Amino acid sequence: MHEIGIASSILESVAAEAQRHPGAQVIAVGVRIGELSAVDKDALDFAFECITRETEWEHLKLEVEWCPRRQKCLACEEEFIVKDLNLVCPRCGADNSTCIGGTELDIAYLELEEPCAKS
Amino acid sequence: MREVVEKKVLSENDRLAAELRQRYRDQNILCVNFISSPGSGKTALLEKTLAALAPTQAVAVLTGDIQTDNDARRLSRYGFPVRQIVTGGTCHLDARMIDRHLGEMNFRGPGLLLVENVGNLVCPSSYDLGEAAKIVLLSVTEGEDKPLKYPGIFHRATLMILTKTDLLPHVDFQPGFALENARKIHPEIDYIALSSRTGEGFDKWLTWLDALQRKFQQTAAAINS
DSSP states (O other): OOHHHHHHHHHHHHHHHHTTSTTOEEEEEEEEEETTSOOOHHHHHHHHHHHHTTSTTTTOEEEEEEEOOEEEETTTOOEEEOOTTOOSOTTTOOOOEEEEESOOEEEEEEEEEOOOOOO | OEEEEEEETTHHHHHHHHHHHHHHHHHTEEEEEEEOSTTSSHHHHHHHHHHHSOTTSOEEEEEEESSOSHHHHHHGGGSSOEEEEEOTTOSSOOHHHHHHHHHHHTOOSSEEEEEEOOSOSSGGGGOOOSOSEEEEEEETTSOTTHHHHSHHHHHHOSEEEEEOGGGGGGSOOOHHHHHHHHHHHOTTOEEEEOOTTTOTTHHHHHHHHHHHHHHHHHHHHHHHO
């Protein structure tokens, strides 16, 4: 529902980063979206396409890495991916763990194409 | 060529929220952010809360809606400053809106800032407002599986309030099942069941809020010292 706003924030960051690389063309932006981030990947793809269409960013690719919820067991320190809402440690069976992944809403990288050096 | 960026998508909002959080600590303002679906009883809960708070206490309310100032009008009857944030289509409040309206309101601590977010269980969960706690409301006329359908907000909320408990005899809602679902997402989430209409359970909510305020003041004093 708020994916247009999220897409706009991504694009603002891309524009700001791009200024630091004059002459280079940004061809892709990589983002990480967590399972608990309340952002839907398909809606974000669609929003991104809508706001870049017929702009200078029309060919910019959005590369989304989907991040599942991960927990760290407080008893044995095992790190595990949560499946079917099961927070029980698969290694030692303890059910006290802390969330260490799944809330991501990050810009990870830009893919840049430098202008060809003139010979 | 790959350029590593590593920043939050909402870094601008997060930066402003961190500024607000610092201001709240400096001025001793406890800010809580109420989030729920439309119609879960956020405004009714706030009305009853304002009625219970001593008029000597500094309290301010910011209430967000896509359109109308109906909620601000309802909430302004209790003698505390209230401001309506009309988002004009935006489905959540962000830190910039809070900063602007708080500035115009000229509210100074020590005190309590109650923020009623736009009725929506999805988008408000992404936007940090610098609050000390997010509080999620779920009413007994909704489904017990809402925490599973909207895990983002139940994961981030410190407290879940079950509202409209006076209607329990008339609906099939099972509070225990709803709580079980919420704790599957967030095992440590606090829980209070109440009715803003009859006042049942309301003392527990006021005690919780009071305890949070004390804890906030202690933490703020420790950080600022």
